[in-house]
Amino acid sequence: MKLKYILLTLFVLCISLGACKKTLDMAPDGKLSLDDVFADNEKVRAFLNSCYANMPGKGARYFFWSRGPVVWSDEAWDTDAEAESGLMAGRMYNGNASADNHPAVNVSTEAGNGNYWARYWSAIRNCTMFIQRIDAVTVSAPADKSRWKAEAQLLRAYYYSELLKWYGAALPIEREVYDFDADFSTIKKESFYDVVKFIIEDCDAALANAELPWRITSAGEAGRVQKALAEAIKSQMILFAASPLNNAGKNYWEEAYQVNKTSLANLKANGYELYNQVNYPQIYLSNDAFLGPDKNVKTALFNEYFTQNMAYSATPVDRETIFQSREGQGNTWDVDGIGAQNGYKSGTCPSQELVDAFETTDGQPILNLGNPYADEQHTQPNYNPQNTQYDPADPYKNRDPRFYASIYYNGSKRKAQWNFAEVPESYENFPAPQANRTRIIATYVGEPQTGIHATTRRATRTGYFERKFLHPNSGNDNTVAGANHKLFRLGEIILNFAEAAAEAGKLDEATDAVNEIRVRVAMPLLAKGLTKDQLILRIRNERRVELALEENRYFDVRRWTLPTGDLADTDQWVTAMEITRNSNGSFTYKRRPVRPTERKNYTNKFLLLPVPLNEANRLLGITGINWQNNGW
Numbered sequence: 001m002k003l004k005y006i007l008l009t010l011f012v013l014c015i016s017l018g019a020c021k022k023t024l025d026m027a028p029d030g031k032l033s034l035d036d037v038f039a040d041n042e043k044v045r046a047f048l049n050s051c052y053a054n055m056p057g058k059g060a061r062y063f064f065w066s067r068g069p070v071v072w073s074d075e076a077w078d079t080d081a082e083a084e085s086g087l088m089a090g091r092m093y094n095g096n097a098s099a100d101n102h103p104a105v106n107v108s109t110e111a112g113n114g115n116y117w118a119r120y121w122s123a124i125r126n127c128t129m130f131i132q133r134i135d136a137v138t139v140s141a142p143a144d145k146s147r148w149k150a151e152a153q154l155l156r157a158y159y160y161s162e163l164l165k166w167y168g169a170a171l172p173i174e175r176e177v178y179d180f181d182a183d184f185s186t187i188k189k190e191s192f193y194d195v196v197k198f199i200i201e202d203c204d205a206a207l208a209n210a211e212l213p214w215r216i217t218s219a220g221e222a223g224r225v226q227k228a229l230a231e232a233i234k235s236q237m238i239l240f241a242a243s244p245l246n247n248a249g250k251n252y253w254e255e256a257y258q259v260n261k262t263s264l265a266n267l268k269a270n271g272y273e274l275y276n277q278v279n280y281p282q283i284y285l286s287n288d289a290f291l292g293p294d295k296n297v298k299t300a301l302f303n304e305y306f307t308q309n310m311a312y313s314a315t316p317v318d319r320e321t322i323f324q325s326r327e328g329q330g331n332t333w334d335v336d337g338i339g340a341q342n343g344y345k346s347g348t349c350p351s352q353e354l355v356d357a358f359e360t361t362d363g364q365p366i367l368n369l370g371n372p373y374a375d376e377q378h379t380q381p382n383y384n385p386q387n388t389q390y391d392p393a394d395p396y397k398n399r400d401p402r403f404y405a406s407i408y409y410n411g412s413k414r415k416a417q418w419n420f421a422e423v424p425e426s427y428e429n430f431p432a433p434q435a436n437r438t439r440i441i442a443t444y445v446g447e448p449q450t451g452i453h454a455t456t457r458r459a460t461r462t463g464y465f466e467r468k469f470l471h472p473n474s475g476n477d478n479t480v481a482g483a484n485h486k487l488f489r490l491g492e493i494i495l496n497f498a499e500a501a502a503e504a505g506k507l508d509e510a511t512d513a514v515n516e517i518r519v520r521v522a523m524p525l526l527a528k529g530l531t532k533d534q535l536i537l538r539i540r541n542e543r544r545v546e547l548a549l550e551e552n553r554y555f556d557v558r559r560w561t562l563p564t565g566d567l568a569d570t571d572q573w574v575t576a577m578e579i580t581r582n583s584n585g586s587f588t589y590k591r592r593p594v595r596p597t598e599r600k601n602y603t604n605k606f607l608l609l610p611v612p613l614n615e616a617n618r619l620l621g622i623t624g625i626n627w628q629n630n631g632w
Contacts, residue, residue, distance in 0.1 A: 034129075038134075039138075041139045051126045052223070055326060056112040057112050058487060060336045060469070061112075063114060065330065066348075068088065068104070068113060069551040069555070070551050072554060074351055074353050074570045074571050081093050084457075087103075089103075099613040105117070116163065123155065124159050127156035146210070146211040154212075155225060157199045157203050161236065164196070164240065167608055169190065169246065170608075171190060172188055172189065184623070185622055187619075189627055192240075213226050214270040215271065215314075222326070223326040225323070228267055228270065228488075231267050235497070238500075239260065239496045242500065242503065243560060244560060244563075246559060253500060260493070272490045274490055274520050276520060283304075284300040284304045286472075290414060296401050298522045299404045303467070306468050306483065307471045309483045309484050320490045321486045321489050324484040324487060328482070328484065330481055333470060333474045336348055338470075341475060344457070346460055346466075348549065349464055350466060352463070352576055353575060354544070354548060359400050359545075360400070363525075363526075364384060364390075368384050381591070396410070405468065406466075406548055407465070407467050408464060409443065410443040410463065416436065417475035417476050425447070426448055442581075450465070461576060462574075462594060463576050469549070486550070492547060492552065495546060497513050499539050502535045507530070507532060510539065540560070564604070565607075567602040570602075604630060605631025607630075611632070615627075
């Protein structure tokens with residue numbers, strides 16, 4: 001039950017279609033008037049459901065079981081880029097994108113990912129119509145009426161936040177549904193900051209509503225929005241507004257600090273806290289989990305958190321997740337793990353750049369964070385001279401527990417159903433039958449199952465496989481699907497606050513916040529007394545590690561860039577670890593680009609998605625203003 005029309009397409013439809021006004025007065029099913037819909041309790045509830053219909057699945061549910069923004073950033077490489085070069089990642093890497101046909105949006109919208117402009121404006125229109133009409137509606141329970149309005153306000157804020165992240169300041173503000181006989185030539189292209197203030201206004205209205213809960217505690221209400229989501233959206237969007245890409249040269253960091261401080265305090269006061277213990281030790285601390293050296297508890301809890309769904313309960317074991325996707329993530333071992341396990345595809349292969357971001361256990365970065373590589377292709381690392389633990393000849397020893405929870409590397413182990421028998425060339429694993437067994441994940445050149453390869457879909461492109469979202473033992477004989485994607489969690493909000501506090505000059509508060517994240521995984525605390533620039537570098541790296549592969553990095557590197565800048569330092573080249581197995585069983589490690597040519601999705605125009613070509617042309621014709629983003 002949703003209307004056919006989206007906000008900005010309506011500008012042209014109003015001019016070109018004589019039946020627009022009649023259609024506007026019809027309900028989504030085309031049979032009842034909207035007055036009839038909003039006169040009936042159950043139809044009003046159904047109309048609110050239409051406001052939920054365009055929520056994205058995210059995670060691994062981008063087209064063809066891809067992680068989308070994760071593999072379009074410097075975090076990872078998608079094995080589909082070579083095996084299926086006409087899909088999203090292959091086109092992105094080759095720069096094959098236009099305002100008329102962009103691989104990020106012009107795809108099937110399975111699980112709600114893609115076609116954002118049309119889908120989110122459609123949702124915003126429905127939300128706005130609901131907000132406009134609900135006060136005059138008589139429903140069975142007044143408490144429902146109040147809560148439903150708050151939900152529509154919060155959903156509108158969410159859809160606006162997504163549009164801002166993808167398209168930047170190319171949006172109008174819709175406080176009321178536009179009539180078809182309106183003068184659309186007066187529609188105003190708002191600043192990023194003003195749209196964020198509108199988002200915050202909707203969030204604050206939801207927060208002020210006594211009927212909207214802080215947490216969903218019943219499975220029957222799974223997926224409904226709540227007050228915690230409002231605080232998370234405020235936290236994230238004011239951070240984006242203050243960032244160089246979006247701030248129009250103005251300093252909003254003090255405001256970002258204040259908003260984040262309040263949001264974080266409110267979330268904690270209402271029961272949100274970091275996931276801090278292993279709740280399923282029989283799985284994650286078993287001998288078969290292989291989660292870190294010596295069954296590291298911190299590694300186990302981090303992997304457990306990302307491979308379990310949030311429960312809808314008044315006393316959940318997961319009090320960190322604020323809002324999770326309503327879409328299931330499917331059989332991750334088959335499409336987004338170690339491809340050889342079931343013979344299909346590996347999907348997301350973490351980059352050497354991401355691996356380099358994980359510190360050693362003494363709390364020292366491996367690289368010079370201010371200038372990590374001496375060459376543009378990232379093959380010559382600038383090592384941090386204060387780090388004495390890292391050994392380039394034994395690079396996976398003594399690393400942050402989150403490394404072992406997030407990445408399969410050469411020499412790590414996995415116990416699961418392997419749908420192949422070993423051959424003699426698999427030196428570490430031969431002989432072994434097709435069976436449920438423990439396998440050493442060997443990623444060196446020539447390893448026939450899990451070795452690095454330039455084109456094989458089930459191989460690794462980078463020398464690494466994704467582990468963060470993969471249950472330790474899932475497979476065809478243990479069909480534990482991937483957990484629903486965590487769209488917002490307290491760990492991100494803490495890091496949002498840390499960044500805003502540091503940028504606002506509140507260095508001690510910023511240090512305390514980032515240390516809260518580090519304590520959870522037993523990493524050494526950052527010392528007080530770092531300069532502002534030093535602290536910001538550490539906070540940015542902490543975001544990279546803590547939020548790895550959750551799609552934050554794609555947006556972070558963009559918002560940290562000036563509108564005139566590009567992503568040459570981060571996204572132009574993505575590297576792999578090419579490992580050679582020597583005759584004595586030792587290994588030689590060599591960094592190299594994943595492929596010999598650059599990725600082309602690093603130029604200025606790739607900072608934002610293009611407004612769809614037809615929409616941009618129509619808006620220009622109607623308003624006389626160029627709404628298109630730079631370069632498109």
